[in-house]
Amino acid sequence: MQAEIINAMSPDAELFQAYSNRTQSMENRSMQVPRGDRRTVGQATVENPKVRCENVDIFYDLGEKKAINNITLDIGQNEVIAMIGPSGCGKSTFLRSMNRMNDTIEGCRMDGKIFLEGKNIYDKDVDVVPLRAQVGMVFQKPNPFPKSIYDNVAYGPKIHGLVRTKNQTDEIVEHSLIRAGLWEEVKDRLDKPGTGLSGGQQQRLCIARTIAVGPEVILMDEPCSALDPIATAIIEDLMDELRKEYSIVIVTHSMQQASRVSQRTAFFHLGDLIEIGPTEQIFLNPIHQLTQDYITGRFG
């Protein structure tokens, strides 16, 4: 009855759908899950995911230490998914498993499967070099190469064989810098060193570098923690723009940032995925008591 009234009142069908989805998710929710329950609550899978992680376990120190405990989680198309949790909860480890960056850590072992558009990235025939182009990464501290701004962006496409001529390279450099929102600020000094830019600009240069090799997923590990509020706002605005083309996974310690930029939020604790759900639900009315304790600052 209520739905009919709203439908009749609202000319915007999309708005109505959003409202009714939200109401439904609120109505279907169960009671608060107690602290001790380690099972994941919320919808971990989505339809037609970009990345599907299935029963992922990750160990350090040759299996001595278990960092990730049987996590199943989908990354949707064109979504920003935020991963939150206290230090040492495994969120960065899990993030790195999505482009096999953990391979470089000695004694690190991974069980389970991670599919990128249906293909298990841990299959023996997968080459990690093109994989890391497909699943790009932006780190906490901006890390431009000690080269010119132009070369920073052009390097990836060149080594991946994406460009053959100078014109093609120019085009891809300009396009990537435009997409990263940096073009206007650097177009007259492309030959200057990338390390001479401000922190926020350097981080956008790293994003441009990631975009240049045509990724499908961008992993961001606390991309704004070394930036001032203005540079942070610019990156957040950029993420909103980028998600039209890519899926973005962001690890962040800022609850406010997670709530601003993401559509889904995953809360990790001691290697377990405790809760995953629509961001608005996680921050307004989480189901798990641990999630509530963490986001309200009552972790003890």
Add this chain to the structure above:
Amino acid sequence: MQSHIVKSFDSETDGLKKKIIELAKNCEQQLSKAIDAFVAMDVDLANAVIAHDEYINHLQRDIEEDAVLFLARRQPMALDLRHLLSVMKIAGELERIADYAANFSKRVSHLKMPPTQEPSDLIVEMAKTCQLMIHDAMDAFLRLDVKKAVAVWHKDDDIDTMFARMVTLVQKQMQENKFDIKDGTGLILMGRCCERIGDHITNMAEDIYFIKTGKTYSGDFEDCYSS
């Protein structure tokens, strides 16, 4: 609830809680004095109630300022966010309730003659029920007791029933010339004040329900047992 890592977070929350209790206590007293003024036809007491309304407005503004500062400074999430938003709304409801108590008192000084027994009893009963409801709603707020909040919400039906009975009665007595039109209208407006107070208390009950469950109360009594 478990304490916050930042101690001043808890002390600021407690400070807000104390202020809202102070506001609620004042509202209850205003209503109680308004009833006394009506029963005794005491114009001085009625005027005191009217004068005290300014203090209540001040209390509400104070709570709102604290809440805005808290929001900006602490950026609360989840239960804390729901709690803070509801505190702001409840402060607004209480301020309106106090306005109605003052309006009620204004009518006392305009009455030409003491009202007849029956409608007068009904008005007093309505006002006393409201007073009790404020008390119970605040108790539910402090304990986050959803069952109690829901019970308060449904108590408003009694007020509506009493108001309807009172209006019929006064209309009948006006027709019988038991009191003049001005006094009769005044009595109906006083009843109306109580009826509106009841509505504001149901809003408070809904806010308490929202704090605890994150949901909007649908009016279904069973809902409080599933949350």
